[in-house]
Amino acid sequence: MAKLHRVGIFGGTFDPVHQGHEHLARQAADHGQLDVVIWLPTRAPSHKKQIVASYEDRCAMVETAIATTPHFKLMRLPPTPTSYGIDLWQTVHQHYPHSQYYWLLGWDSFASLPYWYQRQALIPKVTWLVAPRCDPPSPSSSQVFEQLHQQNLKLRWQFLPITPQTLSATAIRQAYQAQRNPQGVSTAVKAYIRDRGLYQP
Numbered sequence: 372m373a374k375l376h377r378v379g380i381f382g383g384t385f386d387p388v389h390q391g392h393e394h395l396a397r398q399a400a401d402h403g404q405l406d407v408v409i410w411l412p413t414r415a416p417s418h419k420k421q422i423v424a425s426y427e428d429r430c431a432m433v434e435t436a437i438a439t440t441p442h443f444k445l446m447r448l449p450p451t452p453t454s455y456g457i458d459l460w461q462t463v464h465q466h467y468p469h470s471q472y473y474w475l476l477g478w479d480s481f482a483s484l485p486y487w488y489q490r491q492a493l494i495p496k497v498t499w500l501v502a503p504r505c506d507p508p509s510p511s512s513s514q515v516f517e518q519l520h521q522q523n524l525k526l527r528w529q530f531l532p533i534t535p536q537t538l539s540a541t542a543i544r545q546a547y548q549a550q551r552n553p554q555g556v557s558t559a560v561k562a563y564i565r566d567r568g569l570y571q572p
């Protein structure tokens with residue numbers, strides 16, 4: 372039987388994309404032996420989170436960040452009002468049917484899984500590759516697994532063996548607002564932000 376394509380799904384606001392995202396994607400691709408990692412900037416957050424840069428700018432920043440990594444690809448979502456996890460999976464599934472799917476995410480996103488829309492449908496379709504964001508993880512893993520257990524949600528998941536990176540897009544936007552040089556943004560993405568005048572006070 373032909374080997375199934377191993378497809379990583381990496382959703383986020385990427386406002387802006389930073390080296391914490393790139394590190395997570397590289398480590399997950401190595402660890403999960405992924406053939407491809409699909410980056411999907413979300414159009415509107417499925418939770419109440421303010422997005423600053425436009426969808427096109429966020430896509431362009433991701434394209435810039437992944438340009439030199441052939442197995443990283445950007446995929447645009449259809450223009451629907453929300454981007455739930457199940458919508459991302461469906462978009463990827465249309466392009467890569469009959470594959471094995473791996474969902475890349477940080478612990479903070481994983482901890483919200485017990486509240487995701489249509490989680491019962493999504494959870495069995497993927498293996499969850501989870502990156503730490505701080506040590507010890509917060510909320511604690513026992514809290515998160517207790518919530519999943521209470522809902523009878525069983526999942527395949529792996530913790531990526533990587534050192535937590537404290538980078539966040541929020542801190543980067545705050546640095547721009549304070550006219551400080553942001554940490555953890557690649558030179559090419561910084562140039563895009565400068566040329567487009569994004570995140571200015």
Ligand code: ATP
Nearest residue numbers: 382383384385391476477480502536538539540541
């Ligand atoms: P914000 O600060 O605006 O909330 P963010 O830095 O968390 O943004 P997102 O685009 O929301 O970036 O994140 C996309 C995915 O990448 C999420 O699953 C998130 O947990 C993960 N992620 C972001 N930054 C890191 C990091 N430094 N280490 C590990 N995972 C990360």
